Amino acid sequence: MPRFAANLSMMFPESPFTDRFACAARDGFEAVEFLFPYEWPAAKLADRLSEHGLTQALFNLPPGNWEWGDRGLACRPERGVEFRESVDLALEYARALDCPRLHVMAGLVADRDDREALHTTYIENLRLAADRAAAQGATVLVEPLNPHDMPGYFLASVPHALDVIAEVGRPNLKLQADIYHMQRIQGELASTLADHIDVIGHVQIADTPGRHEPGTGEINYPFLFATLDQLGYDGWVGCEYLPSGGAGSASGWMRDWRRH
Numbered sequence: 352m353p354r355f356a357a358n359l360s361m362m363f364p365e366s367p368f369t370d371r372f373a374c375a376a377r378d379g380f381e382a383v384e385f386l387f388p389y390e391w392p393a394a395k396l397a398d399r400l401s402e403h404g405l406t407q408a409l410f411n412l413p414p415g416n417w418e419w420g421d422r423g424l425a426c427r428p429e430r431g432v433e434f435r436e437s438v439d440l441a442l443e444y445a446r447a448l449d450c451p452r453l454h455v456m457a458g459l460v461a462d463r464d465d466r467e468a469l470h471t472t473y474i475e476n477l478r479l480a481a482d483r484a485a486a487q488g489a490t491v492l493v494e495p496l497n498p499h500d501m502p503g504y505f506l507a508s509v510p511h512a513l514d515v516i517a518e519v520g521r522p523n524l525k526l527q528a529d530i531y532h533m534q535r536i537q538g539e540l541a542s543t544l545a546d547h548i549d550v551i552g553h554v555q556i557a558d559t560p561g562r563h564e565p566g567t568g569e570i571n572y573p574f575l576f577a578t579l580d581q582l583g584y585d586g587w588v589g590c591e592y593l594p595s596g597g598a599g600s601a602s603g604w605m606r607d608w609r610r611h
């Protein structure tokens with residue numbers, strides 16, 4: 352049975368962020384993940400983890416200026432200094448939270464951009480991030496995001512992510528397999544998990560349409576959880592969804608599913 356981590360950026364929206372650790376523990380989660388921890392002191396978040404006996408499974412590098420439209424920096428040639436600073440800051444938080452996984456967001460591409468230059472920058476930046484992360488035993492992840500939710504995102508398909516991982520050539524660079532995005536990009540869920548289980552370093556889930564909890568849409572999650580078990584996946588499965596309604600909908604499906 353997969354081990355689930357609560358994504359505190361999306362789950363428990365009725366509670367302030369730093370109270371969501373308690374919500375996750377109350378609902379039976381042993382781990383949490385979130386997008387960006389940087390507006391809170393790392394020590395405060397580390398206290399929340401230990402107070403509730405939780406493991407930090409994953410978080411993201413700083414994405415640049417989200418309000419101004421940045422969605423990551425890694426492919427942007429003109430943002431090199433900021434990217435390197437973002438790696439160091441994320442690694443500092445990772446040490447404080449004892450977190451071994453960091454998602455590096457690629458960034459957006461515009462029509463006028465020189466794609467070749469973005470590609471070269473992306474590869475160099477991922478090598479740098481992976482090498483700095485390796486020094487503290489951490490893994491760096493790349494995640495294809497679907498073009499409906501994230502138009503213009505540089506890394507928009509699983510084959511592109513696999514090519515990048517191969518070209519970067521670092522053992523601690525892995526695929527973040529977000530099943531919700533994979534469904535909206537391409538489908539072929541079980542076969543993609545099976546074909547690439549060796550490079551999958553983290554899994555995330557949500558159903559579609561709506562990006563809500565499993566059981567609310569078209570994805571057969573019981574089948575995919577059994578597939579992950581059969582493949583021997585023993586990492587975390589991040590619950591990165593917006594509960595469809597009310598506090599109970601955040602994790603009620605998980606309790607029901609565990610009873611069977």
Ligand SMILES: O=C(O)C(=O)[C@H](O)CO
Pocket residue numbers: 386411454494496529532555591
């Ligand atoms: O959107 C997602 O699925 C993610 O996991 C990213 O970390 C944030 O865009």
Ligand SMILES: [Mg+2]
Pocket residue numbers: 494529555591
């Ligand atoms: Mg995701």
